[in-house]
Amino acid sequence: MVEAIVLTLQLASLTTLILLIVGVPLGFWLARDTGIIASVVSALVALPLVLPPTVLGFYLLIGLGPNGPLAPMLAATGIRTLAFSFPGLVIGSVLFSLPFMVQPARNGFAGVGREAFEAAATLRAGPLDSFFSVALPLARGGVVTGAILSFAHTIGEFGVVLMIGGNIPGETRVLSIAIFDAVEQGDWGAAHQMSAGLLAFAFVVILTTTLIEKRAGGRAR
């Protein structure tokens, strides 16, 4: 149980972090580029959502395995498969939650507008500088929403994790699988308990984030 909780938090945090690093710039690009390529990428990003999680997991299982496209690269580092490992879970979760980070972030950036970037450019702020000092703070609402959705979704997600994880205690057995198992075994009491705990925890995390964001927004805006 404790192991599962710790693992879940690690997975959700790491996934959210990676999504921030990957998804936020992607959202930024998609907000500013109006070309057809950007539109296509934008639609592609949403696609993982369309597949049932277990099915996505199934494809990941094939993709990350010894017969998958990554296999030669992995073999070089002595790894046979990314399945049944924590890194594998992270990859699956990141892919699956990508749209939840990218789309709100993109909207946030779309709201920033040319004006602010122009003002920043005339004050000698280069593209990277502008991104961090102007775009990101002004698009904060969208980015925070993306992070909350990603975090919550990774906690609850279990189809992908189930499929590529192999339910190894301490490695890939997260809380959502534990709850699922409890329901499956007819141990409804345990399921209720874990669900209640998870909900309470998530509620506190999300509410706190929302309030901090609002406070920050209220002060500066």
Next chain:
Amino acid sequence: MVEAIVLTLQLASLTTLILLIVGVPLGFWLARDTGIIASVVSALVALPLVLPPTVLGFYLLIGLGPNGPLAPMLAATGIRTLAFSFPGLVIGSVLFSLPFMVQPARNGFAGVGREAFEAAATLRAGPLDSFFSVALPLARGGVVTGAILSFAHTIGEFGVVLMIGGNIPGETRVLSIAIFDAVEQGDWGAAHQMSAGLLAFAFVVILTTTLIEKRAGGRAR
């Protein structure tokens, strides 16, 4: 197969429609109300995400069933349970996808700003009028994102649907369950086929929506 496709489209469209009707005003309210109640509601909306879909489905199964809180009301209309029926699926999907609609919509509305509403008010537009003629068009990006995410998520979602729906052909068996079944029975060929079809279809729908939205935005903004 055909049955499953039709059912999936019906479910995804109806769910998205209901989410537009329910989630957009909710997002609007959350964007404009800065009180603690709004923050709590905002956090609550994200909670369905945190539970594994099957577990959420399990609770819905109990909640919508003959021993659930709705039972007396249902009994009056001669219905024993909402589970195992299309309306039950819709309820589950709406609940599960709610955050994907509400959060981006809220961000969209948050970007509209007081100024536009003030201008509308001085031109005799009442609250409802302003909502439709000013807020909604200006928040369009967020609302469309919400609709896309909800639509895609409802198509791919199957944990909730499997649990409350009971996988009854022609009634509650949607495409995602069919794919799941195919994988489960080792019929990978069928799974590949259906997945590819689903992905292609979803890609076209999402890309088209994105492009139409961009066109509309480009013309008017």
Next chain:
Amino acid sequence: AADLRVAVAANFGAPAQQLAEAFEAETGTRVAISTGSSGALFAQITQGAPFAILLSADEARPKALVDQGFAVKGSQFTYALGRLVLWSPDAELIDSSPAILETDRFSHLAIANPQTAPYGAAAMEVLGALGLEEELAVRIVTGESIAQAFGFVQSGNAELGFIASSQLATAGGGSIWIVPEELHAPIRQDAVLLEAGNDDAKAFLDFLRSSKGREIVAQFGYGLVETTQPAPSIYG
């Protein structure tokens, strides 16, 4: 719309479909098969799911349903016996014995979840009997269902795994060790009637026990309970 709704454990989905078709050809009664995990089906039935029959993957849940009054007393019977095999897609790996399990020539052994799936529990019994339970603990990966365990092996992520012999049909080659039945308690897949007065359901269950039905079950690699006479209807 169908005349008869049957809930079927996911691993028995394909044979059930064929049974349904044969049954319809014979009687004209249309059967809708709804698959799901045994746990989910159980929860659904207790919440009023409109199924007339449950073909479970175990014997415990049908019994529990009878005990709780959701199923017809005396209607429970074993329609199929699960057969466990150790399988690898690698034709060289297994030499028709469990010897491979004592080597380190593999990093992952896939089984179904022993808590929720009878095949998983049986696999653990086998490992216990071989005295390898402890030693292999860190190399075991668990699929939520026997289908997932199969997927782990089929995709090559686990080199070998305990699967149902019914899955060998889709496996396509490789090497196997057929697990002797003495090494684990029999994997009984039980059927139970959920709607007492449903004659179509009774007819389907009778069909399942008929020689024609048993033939189909056996075709898919399941074992059968010995019977001396062609099943008389137990429903009178």
Next chain:
Amino acid sequence: MNGIDAHFRLKRRGFMLDAKFTAPSSGVTGLFGPSGSGKTTLLRMIAGLERPDKGWLTLDGKVWQDDGRFTRAFRRPVGYVFQDARLFAHLSVAGNLRFALRRAGAKEASTQGDEVVAQFGLGPLLERRIDGLSGGERQRVAIARALLSHPRLLLMDEPLASLDRDAKRDILPYLEALVRRADIPVLYVSHDLDEIERFADHLVLMDQGRVLAAGPMAELAADPELLLARDPDAAALLDAEIIGHDAGYQLTACRVGPHTLLLPGTLGMPGAARRLRVRASDVSLSLARAANTSILNILPCRIEALEPLGAGQVLVVLTLAGTKMRLLSRVTTRSRDALALATGVTVQAQIKGMALVEAAS
């Protein structure tokens, strides 16, 4: 009571507003005061966009707001031209105008729409997107939009600040005409005294959240006690009646009390009443009437008061001989001494003809 009767109180961090004033039920009332004095805040409270701590507002005797009541902004028939144009970015120029027209509920809507479009030169812009408009173009659209909403009170917050003078010149007469025809009161915020004096016939002077003075423009303009008269652009207003034209020289003769003044241009039919604006810095004084000068108008006056302005300058308050009308003149202390100017002395006020500007009546 007819017209606007308003009293608002509002406290903000670092700013306290307590403003009470009345304004007539037609014509333009200027709201003048330095930056941060609360002009915009006052206008917002009148429009119902800001809720004061305490507020009282009636228009033509109808109570819009008092201790218990608060008519919400969208129920107040006001037109508001914002300091920033605030056009709807999702609509074209035509869409913005239509937005106003549709909600105005007036029958003459469509014809008036065309008229306003023509007068504000918006024809070529109709299909344009908002973010492709220049600052001036935006504000023109915003003014037109406010007018098309058929307001019963027009609030304008520095509507011309971003227009160049040519554009202003095009719009001002049209605004004046429209306002006069529509017979609705206009509250007009500006920190351009020229603009206010040209446009407004009633004035509310604000400073630091309070109303310093309110009253007819002419009175306040020449009141040496008020900052207005000490402003470099200070001017006096004279009531005149047109008596005839000189077609050849394109001059209009006006009677101001017993005197006749000549103004360039054709200003109206004989018998029409006009108000004339005479800037203090355009009035020079001499003891005797000069001949052979290009200055057309030289009027005998009596010195009422001399107010030092600092920097070697003096404001001379004059009464036009034979009338009670005031004139202002700015001279150097050196001239005051050289000409021995003092209260009671009679002087000739020389007004450069071109400096006479028609004010709204």
Next chain:
Amino acid sequence: MNGIDAHFRLKRRGFMLDAKFTAPSSGVTGLFGPSGSGKTTLLRMIAGLERPDKGWLTLDGKVWQDDGRFTRAFRRPVGYVFQDARLFAHLSVAGNLRFALRRAGAKEASTQGDEVVAQFGLGPLLERRIDGLSGGERQRVAIARALLSHPRLLLMDEPLASLDRDAKRDILPYLEALVRRADIPVLYVSHDLDEIERFADHLVLMDQGRVLAAGPMAELAADPELLLARDPDAAALLDAEIIGHDAGYQLTACRVGPHTLLLPGTLGMPGAARRLRVRASDVSLSLARAANTSILNILPCRIEALEPLGAGQVLVVLTLAGTKMRLLSRVTTRSRDALALATGVTVQAQIKGMALVEAAS
């Protein structure tokens, strides 16, 4: 070449810009033209915010842009004050100023920061949020922010349009001083001729996307061929040298050619050069020198040309006796005939003392 050398071409739907001009490497260059003439567009291209179809731009001989090259906006050391302030909404006032300072890379940053804050009266606003500022306050912060980025070229797009006159008066001298000290060129867009003539010593006149004329202010201002001189606010500029003060009367005596003029106030040390602005509407003409008048400055001139302005008015172009300097006067046709004004005639130009305004030098 020193200074700015620019040539841009740009085609837009319904608008075509083809503007070529040079501007000196220090001092203020005014950009004047009607709404929609392309002033903002031109400024944006100079800042690198807009890519023209064809562009050429050098500053002090350094090429920023030509057919092949394009220095991106953030690499151009320009300060830009936008028509709309464009402050960063997520930062406080202090945060906005710090944003500029941090990226300016100047050593004297912090001390200059305090200085600018003090001069623009931003001390009490530092911790304020942007949306709590009035229009004028915003623009003050925007100007300060642009200055703190240590630009080598300052672009200002109607920076004072939303300031009231008091605030303008406070800022203008500071801007002038700063610009003079920093020795950087300033491009200053305005449609307020008063403001431009007061502030700019070089002028670029624009209309419909083209440069009508560019050159020293004084030359263009008095050129009767240009619209400028026909503007109601038209003025001539005179080069003057301060020769002494009258402490009692607070007057400054200046030499303009062989003449002496008296101006109110203390305008600088003896020997300092100043430019004076004389509005055509402030100059009256007489045939003989009048006595006993409050008009301090009466200068003999020769009539160079008479340009009818319509509406019964005439623009008289004068040369100040003994110099080549131009003066402008606006009189009525009636006065022209009454005084028999004609080319070659010598007249006395009466300039109201107060109308002399110091222009930037």
